[in-house]
């Protein structure tokens with residue numbers, strides 16, 4: 001049996017069936033974060049030699065990553081707003097997850113999102129994207 005992935009809705013915490021939801025990230029927020037990151041770097045770059053220097057405390061001022069969110073269409077708190085979304089039906093298998101990751105790695109903004117956290121622990125469960133249990137797979 002093929003091993004499947006389930007997206008878990010951030011709203012109601014239930015799995016998102018094939019066509020009624022998506023994994024998405026707010027593109028407006030990404031642009032804002034990119035801008036803050038540029039400012040943060042510019043403020044710490046030596047004008048003479050272009051080197052970047054900062055203290056450990058400065059790290060906390062670095063803009064936070066934009067969170068990928070999973071929602072059923074009906075649970076989406078801001079439907080239709082500027083979002084990059086991946087329909088749940090297109091991210092149902094490990095192969096698709098790998099393809100999306102390769103695709104997203106071409107985007108300059110990916111490091112400003114928490115895609116890494118999204119991937120981490122998929123096999124363990126508890127996150128936005130989880131390996132469907134065999135019982136779920138049998139029922140679907």
Ligand SMILES: [Zn+2]
Nearest residue numbers: 009012072075
């Ligand atoms: Zn939901």
